[in-house]
Amino acid sequence: MNDYADNIIVARGTWGTVTCAICSNGSVPSKEFLDSLKTNKNANNNHVKLLVLFNKIVSTGKLFNREQFKHVENKIYEFKQYQIRMGCFQVKNSWVLTHGFIKKQDRWPKRELDRAERIMREHLSRGK
Numbered sequence: 001m002n003d004y005a006d007n008i009i010v011a012r013g014t015w016g017t018v019t020c021a022i023c024s025n026g027s028v029p030s031k032e033f034l035d036s037l038k039t040n041k042n043a044n045n046n047h048v049k050l051l052v053l054f055n056k057i058v059s060t061g062k063l064f065n066r067e068q069f070k071h072v073e074n075k076i077y078e079f080k081q082y083q084i085r086m087g088c089f090q091v092k093n094s095w096v097l098t099h100g101f102i103k104k105q106d107r108w109p110k111r112e113l114d115r116a117e118r119i120m121r122e123h124l125s126r127g128k
Contacts, residue, residue: 010034011051013058016093021123029119030086033100037084049081057095072108076116087116096123 008028011018020030037047053068063069072078072087076098079086085108087098098119101112 010097011054011058013055015061016058016095018054018058018088018095018097021096021098021119022126023119024122024126029099029115030097033086037100046081046084050079050084050086053079053081054095072116073113074117075120076113078108085112087112087119089116089120091124096120098123 008020008022008031009017010020020028020034022028034047034050037050053063057063057069068080070078070080075089077088077090077095079088079097083102083104084100085103086100088095089098090096098116099112103109103112
């Protein structure tokens with residue numbers, strides 16, 4: 001099992017934190033996705049732009065641009081940067097990232113929503 005205790009906090013501010021969910025097998029899909037954006041030369045600094053969004057929400061308590069952050073379904077929300085989506089859910093004053101993907105259509109694909117909900121359940125069952 002991977003130990004990401006020090007690495008899962010993505011952003012911290014007066015209004016809370018943005019962290020990465022840890023799956024039951026120890027994997028951290030959202031961190032893996034963010035890391036892949038850092039190394040992708042075609043990502044057009046989307047990694048940095050997402051970090052700016054994360055820092056905005058923890059420093060102000062909300063994002064006013066509905067195109068950049070919105071409710072998807074059930075307890076799942078999304079951070080959006082162009083076609084990049086990062087699923088997340090809220091636990092107290094933390095936003096917990098589930099995973100990321102490239103989305104080209106209007107609605108979330110069912111498999112991505114199912115994946116976000118599974119990661120959320122696994123993370124919450126770990127008691128983190």
